[in-house]
Amino acid sequence: MEKKLQTSMPLMCPSCGNIMKKRLDKKMWAIHGKCLDCVVKMESKMRANGTYEAYEQEMMEKNMIAYLQDKEQEATEYIAGLDKISFLQNSNGDIETWDIDPKQIEEVKLKYMEHLKEVREHLKKIKGKK
Ligand SMILES: [Zn+2]
Numbered sequence: 828m829e830k831k832l833q834t835s836m837p838l839m840c841p842s843c844g845n846i847m848k849k850r851l852d853k854k855m856w857a858i859h860g861k862c863l864d865c866v867v868k869m870e871s872k873m874r875a876n877g878t879y880e881a882y883e884q885e886m887m888e889k890n891m892i893a894y895l896q897d898k899e900q901e902a903t904e905y906i907a908g909l910d911k912i913s914f915l916q917n918s919n920g921d922i923e924t925w926d927i928d929p930k931q932i933e934e935v936k937l938k939y940m941e942h943l944k945e946v947r948e949h950l951k952k953i954k955g956k957k
Contacts, residue, residue, distance in 0.1 A: 842860075902942050
């Protein structure tokens with residue numbers, strides 16, 4: 828199950844009711860939906876009852892997923908940009924003025940699509956474990 832990141836932070840932590848004003852509160856809110864104090868308490872409780880490792884693992888996976896999703900978007904945008912180049916070439920008709928070999932663009936595109944496929948497979952693997 829995926830939980831969307833909350834973007835707007837309330838004034839008070841929904842978990843303990845304290846006012847969230849620390850810099851790290853904002854970060855913790857984005858990740859956990861509660862204030863830093865609550866996260867610290869939660870983590871020390873988990874350390875005590877031995878569930879911290881699984882939690883840490885999950886956090887690492889979440890970071891990894893965020894990273895891979897970034898990469899996915901990057902590659903998608905890059906490919907879209909390449910498509911634009913060849914589109915301009917075709918509609919202009921004067922390919923001579925372009926210093927780019929369409930075959931070269933195609934090669935780069937294929938490389939990025941391969942990269943995108945790998946990223947997506949990686950994502951699927953991480954998400955599929957749950
Ligand atoms: Zn709190």
